[in-house]
Amino acid sequence: MMQDILAYLVGIFLIVGGIFSLGAAIGLLRLPDLYTRMHAASKAGTLGAGFGFLAIALASLDGSVILRAFAGFVFLLLTAPISAHLLARAAYFAGYKPSPVTKVDEMDPK
Known part of the structure; x- marks a missing residue:
């Protein structure tokens, strides 16, 4: 019974992650x-x-796999938004202007 619930939770998390x-x-x-x-x-x-x-951690039920999945998620959570911000800032200063549909350009010195 518990294994079935766990399998459904893993499936739900995989579907949500896929979405x-x-x-x-x-x-x-x-x-x-x-x-x-x-x-x-x-x-x-x-x-x-x-x-x-999260799905990997729940599916494995092994402490070392759970710890590695958690560490991977924390690493991704800390690095992806920061690197995207730095890349966007570098692109802006390299001359790539925002789309004409952009209403506010806070970095424009006008």
Whole structure:
């Protein structure tokens, strides 16, 4: 009985992670510029991978695997948004301007 509940939870977490990852992929294809695409990839991709790590941890029920899954998720959570921010900032100063549909450009010195 408990194994069945655990299997369903793992399946649900994998599906939710897949939906977030699919959202990130669609965002990469549909959004208008580098900055919004990077935002979609870093935020939704991190959530998708996080649910995948959670599913791995629940499926294994092994302490070392749970610890490694948790460490992987924390590493991804700390590095993906920061690296996306730094890449977007570098792209802006290299001359890649936001899409014309962008209403507010707070980095523009005007």
